[in-house]
């Protein structure tokens with residue numbers, strides 16, 4: 478776990494002020510997240526629903542989980558994504574005093590908290606305890622109004638960052654169990670008084686959680702995270718690409734055209750390429766990489782004739798070179814971070830792939846390179862993540878040398 482004292486001064490100041498469980502207003506007419514959500518649920522067939530606080534009276538209990546999962550998936554629809562990206566550019570970046578470029582969580586969390594369902598309560602926790610890095614910023618947005626005193630137990634409860642740090646240290650020292658933490662943290666917490674048109678900015682160190690919702694009304698919320706490029710080496714397990722998508726600085730630079738379903742038919746053979754040869758792939762077991770690659774092949778109706786594995790310790794990636802240069806096949810890679818860390822060498826491989834009319838697939842990030850524009854997007858992500866300069870996915874004090882040996886810097 479990171480210790481606050483090690484954070485750089487600017488980040489620490491931002492966490493202590495702007496992002497320390499602060500309420501922020503936004504224009505709900507311009508960004509009608511709550512109305513979009515209601516219409517999505519209605520489109521699922523619950524036409525009688527006209528108020529999100531009534532979900533428990535309209536949607537049968539056992540269908541609520543399915544509705545929640547569908548809403549989470551729908552947050553990736555272009556119409557919603559466009560609203561979120563503009564919201565981040567116009568509200569979150571200026572009000573959060575963030576510097577672009579920024580990454581936005583790819584799939585947002587939608588939560589439906591029914592009244593009187595103690596089993597659905599998340600214990601009090603912090604983002605750091607869930608593997609998020611200290612430079613990641615969280616937003617909590619209530620889709621139903623929980624700003625009044627009567628709605629206290631329908632809202633999220635939160636604690637100040639310094640109080641949270643003190644209590645987490647105590648929980649570590651005293652080895653507190655979940656029940657003890659709930660009690661110790663809960664009594665210092667306060668209600669997030671927000672509704673459509675306002676939200677809470679908070680850090681990965683603010684303890685937060687819920688009480689049992691005894692208000693008789695359903696609460697619906699969205700939460701997600703954003704991250705700045707300048708602190709991208711402090712995102713711990715939630716690295717750019719898989720978790721965060723880097724958004725362009727303006728809406729005009731976005732490309733919302735639907736993807737061509739035939740874009741991967743280039744008449745070349747597809748070969749699965751797995752490696753443990755870069756700092757970011759070093760610790761990812763090959764069988765887990767394979768699960769994700771197989772899922773991607775199926776989803777995209779691609780067939781791979783066989784799989785090739787990079788030679789251990791060889792950072793000049795001879796297998797990848799062989800696939801692209803000799804076999805002239807499309808490489809289905811687990812991640813963009815399986816590419817060479819050295820920029821000049823990466824350029825050589827990608828130049829060769831494009832010259833041979835190949836497609837490079839990157840499963841974890843759901844990206845591909847078939848032309849210069851695609852390459853630019855991948856390079857932007859690699860630059861954001863400081864690929865080649867920092868040991869992505871490994872603890873920040875650890876580096877990997879050319880022979881694949883981890884050592885403490």
Ligand SMILES: [Fe+2]
Pocket residue numbers: 602603604685
């Ligand atoms: Fe949380």
